[in-house]
Amino acid sequence: MARMYRVLGFWTLVFGLMAFAGHMVEMALLFFMQTAFFVGLGYLKLTERTYILLFWGYMVVCFTGFSYWSVFVMGKPY
Template sequence: MDRMFRVLGFWCLVIALMFMAGTMNILAGLFFLQAVIFAVLGYMNYTERTYMLLFGGYMVLAFIGIVYWSYFQVG
């Protein structure tokens, strides 16, 4: 499971570089931050249950953020 967090960090880095190439610097910074967090968590060697709980918490926060942004900020 720790390898999957490193993979998530890699893909967040790739997405951040694409945002940077498209001059969307705020989103690039957000994805760079996520890449660093995922990479650091990937090297901490937690148990698989801890990784699942961390990922579940990340998904809850991400979904709340997306719903908030799409409901209150867009349009």
């Protein structure tokens, strides 16, 4: 399970580099932070249950943040 967090770190690094190449600096920084988070967790040698709970917590935070951003920050389409 720890190896999958390193794989997630690799893919978030790829997306961060693509965003940086596309001059989307804020998005790139967000993905670079996620890369550091995932790679760091990948080397902690936690139990499989802990890794699954951390991933569920990550998904709840991401979906909540995305929903908040798309409803309250982006506003209503005209």
